[in-house]
Amino acid sequence: MTVALAGADTFPKLLARNAERLGAQAALREKDFGIWRETSWRVYHQRVRHFSLGLVALGLSRGGKVAIVGDNRPEWVIAELAAQSAGGASVGIYQDSNLTEVGFVIDHSDARFVVAEDQEQVDKILGMIEQLPKVTHVIYSDPRGLRRYHHEKLLSFDEVERRGRELANEKPRLYEENVAQGSGGDLAMICYTSGTTGQPKGAMLSFSNLLTMALNLHQVDPRKPGDEFVSFLPLAWIGEQMMSVATALAIGFTVNFPEEPETALHDIREIGPHVLFAPPRIWEGLNSTVQVKIMDTTRIKRFLYERLMPVGHKVADLRLKHGRVPFFWRALYFVADLLLYRPLKDRLGLLRLRSGTTGGAALGPDVFRFFHAMGVRLKQIYGQTEISGISCIHPDDAIKFHTVGKPIPQTEVRISERGEILSRSPSVFIGYYKNDAATRDALSGGWLHSGDAGYLEDDGQLVVIDRLKDVLSLADGTQFSPQYIENRLKFSPFVKEAVVIGKDRPYLTGLVCIDSAVVGKWAEKQKISYTTYTDLSAKGQVYDLLQKEIDKVNETLPAAARIRKFVLLYKELDADDEELTRTRKVRRAFVEERYRAIISALYGDQERIAIDTTIKFQDGKTARIQANLSVRRLEAGGA
Amino acid sequence: MALLEIAGLSLRFGGVTALQNVSFSVEAGALSAIIGPNGAGKTSLLNCISGVYRPQQGKIVFDGRDVTPLRPAARTRLGIARTFQNIALFKGMTVLDNLLIGRHCHQKTGVLGGGLYYGLGEREEIRDRARIEEIIDFLEIQPIRKQVVHTLAYGLQKRVELARALALEPRLLLLDEPMAGMNAEEKEDMARFVLDLSEERGTTIVMIEHDMGVVMDLSHRVVVLNFGQKIADGTPEEVQGSREVQLAYLGGEAAA
Numbered sequence: 001m002t003v004a005l006a007g008a009d010t011f012p013k014l015l016a017r018n019a020e021r022l023g024a025q026a027a028l029r030e031k032d033f034g035i036w037r038e039t040s041w042r043v044y045h046q047r048v049r050h051f052s053l054g055l056v057a058l059g060l061s062r063g064g065k066v067a068i069v070g071d072n073r074p075e076w077v078i079a080e081l082a083a084q085s086a087g088g089a090s091v092g093i094y095q096d097s098n099l100t101e102v103g104f105v106i107d108h109s110d111a112r113f114v115v116a117e118d119q120e121q122v123d124k125i126l127g128m129i130e131q132l133p134k135v136t137h138v139i140y141s142d143p144r145g146l147r148r149y150h151h152e153k154l155l156s157f158d159e160v161e162r163r164g165r166e167l168a169n170e171k172p173r174l175y176e177e178n179v180a181q182g183s184g185g186d187l188a189m190i191c192y193t194s195g196t197t198g199q200p201k202g203a204m205l206s207f208s209n210l211l212t213m214a215l216n217l218h219q220v221d222p223r224k225p226g227d228e229f230v231s232f233l234p235l236a237w238i239g240e241q242m243m244s245v246a247t248a249l250a251i252g253f254t255v256n257f258p259e260e261p262e263t264a265l266h267d268i269r270e271i272g273p274h275v276l277f278a279p280p281r282i283w284e285g286l287n288s289t290v291q292v293k294i295m296d297t298t299r300i301k302r303f304l305y306e307r308l309m310p311v312g313h314k315v316a317d318l319r320l321k322h323g324r325v326p327f328f329w330r331a332l333y334f335v336a337d338l339l340l341y342r343p344l345k346d347r348l349g350l351l352r353l354r355s356g357t358t359g360g361a362a363l364g365p366d367v368f369r370f371f372h373a374m375g376v377r378l379k380q381i382y383g384q385t386e387i388s389g390i391s392c393i394h395p396d397d398a399i400k401f402h403t404v405g406k407p408i409p410q411t412e413v414r415i416s417e418r419g420e421i422l423s424r425s426p427s428v429f430i431g432y433y434k435n436d437a438a439t440r441d442a443l444s445g446g447w448l449h450s451g452d453a454g455y456l457e458d459d460g461q462l463v464v465i466d467r468l469k470d471v472l473s474l475a476d477g478t479q480f481s482p483q484y485i486e487n488r489l490k491f492s493p494f495v496k497e498a499v500v501i502g503k504d505r506p507y508l509t510g511l512v513c514i515d516s517a518v519v520g521k522w523a524e525k526q527k528i529s530y531t532t533y534t535d536l537s538a539k540g541q542v543y544d545l546l547q548k549e550i551d552k553v554n555e556t557l558p559a560a561a562r563i564r565k566f567v568l569l570y571k572e573l574d575a576d577d578e579e580l581t582r583t584r585k586v587r588r589a590f591v592e593e594r595y596r597a598i599i600s601a602l603y604g605d606q607e608r609i610a611i612d613t614t615i616k617f618q619d620g621k622t623a624r625i626q627a628n629l630s631v632r633r634l635e636a637g638g639a
Numbered sequence: 640m641a642l643l644e645i646a647g648l649s650l651r652f653g654g655v656t657a658l659q660n661v662s663f664s665v666e667a668g669a670l671s672a673i674i675g676p677n678g679a680g681k682t683s684l685l686n687c688i689s690g691v692y693r694p695q696q697g698k699i700v701f702d703g704r705d706v707t708p709l710r711p712a713a714r715t716r717l718g719i720a721r722t723f724q725n726i727a728l729f730k731g732m733t734v735l736d737n738l739l740i741g742r743h744c745h746q747k748t749g750v751l752g753g754g755l756y757y758g759l760g761e762r763e764e765i766r767d768r769a770r771i772e773e774i775i776d777f778l779e780i781q782p783i784r785k786q787v788v789h790t791l792a793y794g795l796q797k798r799v800e801l802a803r804a805l806a807l808e809p810r811l812l813l814l815d816e817p818m819a820g821m822n823a824e825e826k827e828d829m830a831r832f833v834l835d836l837s838e839e840r841g842t843t844i845v846m847i848e849h850d851m852g853v854v855m856d857l858s859h860r861v862v863v864l865n866f867g868q869k870i871a872d873g874t875p876e877e878v879q880g881s882r883e884v885q886l887a888y889l890g891g892e893a894a895a
Contacts, residue, residue: 033772034784262782 005215005250009184010207012048012085014249016179019045022225022252028074031259031267039074041252047074047161049175052082054164055113056174058137062087062181065109065190069093069102069124070117072231072257075141075157077245079115080189080235084207085179089187091202092236095121101200103128105192109202109433112136115157119145126151184208190433191238193385202433203385205238210246213388213427216408217242218251220393221355221379225252227274228352232257232264238389239359243277246388269349276356280363283378286348287367308336312373320372320399341374350376357381357393362464364491365401372399380404382464386448387411388427392462402488402556403461413462414447419479420468421454422447453481455558472503480508480561482588485553492549493518497573497580499591500563501599509602510566511595512546513537513573519545534627537568543632550634564634565602569595570627571615598629607631642667642843643688643811648697650683650867657683658694659867665811665860670837670844672854674878675864676887681847682724684864685813688845689721690714701811715744720809722800724816724847730789734780734799735771737788741806742767774805778832794825801832812836814846818853826853833857855879863887 008014018027019041028039039047055066066083068076068090080090091109093102095117102124106114114135116122122140129135129151140146141157167174188210190202223229231244244255253275258267265285268276294305315333318325325333345351356371359381371378382404383390391413394405407413411425428448431439442449453465465471466481473479482500489498489512496515502508516533519542523530530536546568554562573579579591592599601609611627641664650658658680665671673681686692688699690711699707706714720741728737745767746753748760756764775781778798783791788799797817804812817833818826830853836842837857848854854861855875863871863878865887871878878884 033769033776034781035772259781260779266782266785 005211009211010084010179010182010186011081011188011210011245011249012179012182015041015045015048015081015085016176018249018252025226025252026254027248028077028255028257029271030074030257031263031270034259036256036270044074044078047078048081048085050161050164050168051078051157052085052164052178053167053175054160054162055082055088056086056178057163057167058113058160060086060088060113063187064088064113065091065111066113066115067091067093067106067109067111068115068235069097069121070095070115070141071261072233072235072240072244073117073141074257075115075117076235077255079139079157080245083113084182084188085175087178087182087186089204090189092189092191092234092241094234094236099124099128103131104199105202106132106135108199109190109192110134113139115139115141118142122146122149122154126154129153182207184211187430189241191236191241191385201435201438203238204430204433205388206430209388209427209429210242211250212410212425213242213390213408214246214250216410216425216427217390217393218247219409220395221357223247223251223253223275223355227251227253227354228256228271229253229275230256230258230264230268230271230273232261232267233277233279238385239277242389243275265349269347272349272352274352274354276350276353277381278356278358279360280358280367283358283363283371284367287370290344290348290370304340308340309373311336312341312375313369316369316372323397337375344374345376350374355379359383359390362487363401366491366493368399368401382462384448384450386429386442387423387425388429391423391425391427398459398461400457400461403457403463405462406460407462413456415455416447416449418468419453419455419465419471421450421452421462421464423450424448453479474502474508474560475504475506476560478560485510485557485561485563486586488553488556489550492552494522494546494549497586499573499586499588501592501602505603507564508561509599510550510563511569511591511598512550512566513569513571514542514546516572533572534570534625537570538627538629543568543630547632547634554634562634566632566634567598567602567609567629569598570611570625570629577615601631641665642702643845644698644700645684645688646698646700648684648687648694648699650680650687650692650694656867658687658864661697661864661867661869663862663869663872665843665845667843668837668841669859670833670846670857671860671862672858673845673847673862673864674849674851674854678866679864679887680867681864682815683867685721685815685845685847688811689719689813712744715807718808718810719813720804720807720811721813722797722804722815722817724819726793726796726800728788728796728800728803731787733785733787734783734791734802735785737799738771738774738803738806739767741803742770744807770808771802771806774802777805777835778802779828794821794829797821797825797829798832801829805836810843812842812844814844814848816847816849818848818850826850830857 008017022041024040024042026038027041027044029036066079066088068079070076083090091111093105112134114125116125116138122138125138136153138154139157139160143156184207186207187204188207190204192200192202229243231240233240248255256271258264294302311332315325315329318329353376356376356378358378368378379394379399381390382392391411392405392407411423413423416422424447451468453468453471455463457463465484470483471479471481480502485500486498489495494515495512497513499511500508514537519536523536528539528541536542550563550566580586598609607630609629611629614622614624643665646662648658648661673684675681683692687694690709698705701717746763748763753760775784780798783795788796818829834857837844858875861875861878862869863884870883870887871881
């Protein structure tokens, strides 16, 4: 399914086309004072026109930058399109950024205009206006609390629109002339990427970058005019830009803005979107909400849930593995759908969902299965800001939970000799704003360097391992990512923490901490008696249980990068023992040092390790632990 | 002109004197606080103003009118609203329904008209819902609009109670320990709302509060009660400097 843009090669031209084609249909919808208020394509176009001319009246020229900061509201996208209509570019700023970040982006992007949503954002800007000499105007859209602010550079959104209307009366053709001057190769936006090290870099994206991405994605994951979409992730993020702006304009679907960030999930239910794009935490949140609510519900509902959920799981597995579902299971699924899945999806607002995608991080297979079981065909996507947000997506007929799918049309992906994921497509960005050195690095050899390590499976699906700099290698040079494997281990409910070891060693081993609550409950059901964590983690049956979990993970790993041996630690890793950081990240070097004896046993022939150590409690007391750990060998890789 | 005037108020329960000859006045637009040790008669005073208790002596004049003989409902219609120390919401109903009840005194439709709905009933419903949405927006409780009250955290219930009082569109708002039992963040939010109410909307507020930091920061005027008697009345600074207040709070023999 392809969409012809009929010569409309910029966002403003598409907006004009949609205003003509779709006219009174809803383009934007915002919940305000408890009611969904619509903006039609025609009014959307009109407001962009006036705001754009208002900016021109205030001195915005071609090539000028407009910085925008605030929650997702119609004014955000209106300001963006207004800047682009006047031949300028938008610069989105994350609304929860601190002062230094906001200041850096505004100054570095040379923005003269800042559109700030409310008092909170205006305070940030005016608080450091002295350090932002290039800024000439600060425009706010929500006047609450700002009535007593008097600053020469501060004015309201309405005021800019009013000036635009005046200019439109004087020069009725000016807006159309401005729009006509734009072309696909023009700079549309600068997206600042949150650098984990150093200052953020501003990726410059053109209209054609963004539109080719939108159309290529559309070919493999189609949307329709009139579809509903809920925009609740930061608009400064490329992922939200690609949906709420690029795709919405190209396809002509309706973008809904929630009332407040906190009401997003509730608003999703009211809208019942056809298209939903969310990071893993949202999907995980929906999943756990269901599980918690099921525990509190009536006995009959719980009975239905417990009996019918396995049907969905079975059908999902059959469909994903073989592509076909036998008639018996289809009939059973029909009943389960009627009794359970449809009401459940209705509760979550997913009843009409046709395209559900997750991106930004890895999503656990159990969560994936949960949604597939109830008929929500959730897909993983992968990409960088520098390639307009997306390069890969799960194909409809081959959704594999550990991959990020296949490249979208017009996109090539290959793996460099260093194991880095490289990609090439018409959507690769122009370069970093005022940072040629970084641009050269990112685009060397004509390929976009992602900085991610990964590999391609035989069927062409891409697996992302980790950031390249976090990848380690075994003594024989085989590369592996401890974090990738640890994350997959932690997808198991029985695993609380895992540390994978193997740097410069012959094979991989794991230190695993069981989740005492879950394993404890499991043990109770199996009638296994135990006293303490140390006792529980030393049980043979618990070892068997965890071995199965690790085997499952091993199956998804290349043969050389599988875990060969593991022990269950006699205590949980703890921040108080300095084994974890306060944000619960494993302090690898410290753990390897502290458990040196165990690790050397893992690489020796020992079957058991005698432990005699002291542990520290939260109140500073210490206790002595004596235990006998066993080493479990796995049939990994056959070697 | 004083919006509320209290003159020589005395309240007795059998042999116990809860209030003895208390007089003070509240200017329109002011934010006044009533403080005092436990059992000083603060809530009794508020109950007299809202009409729950009938004082044996004294007069309560609201906006130039003697309201002493009026029942609570009649005082509500004049524009006196209150919140309670122990939350008094309809626990099984949603936030929205609780707030709509707050609009009841502004509705003219009877059982019949309301039942038929179309016409006046519909217009009033729409008007009242719009007003309530403004309050929801003001107090930032959009996320809990449709939740049942008893499922909410204590601090949020307090906020809902304030919202219901605001739904009355009061000219005088009585707050009985609006911040009791809240954590620091909830207190900060509540203080901001009380201040906004006073400054942006110009609502006259009388508040009982134990948190001295809040009282001294927010209020224009402080009335101190001890054993049913007014022992001080003035700006926060004046009251803090008063020796009697210090004695009442810190103990010691109240020797003159």
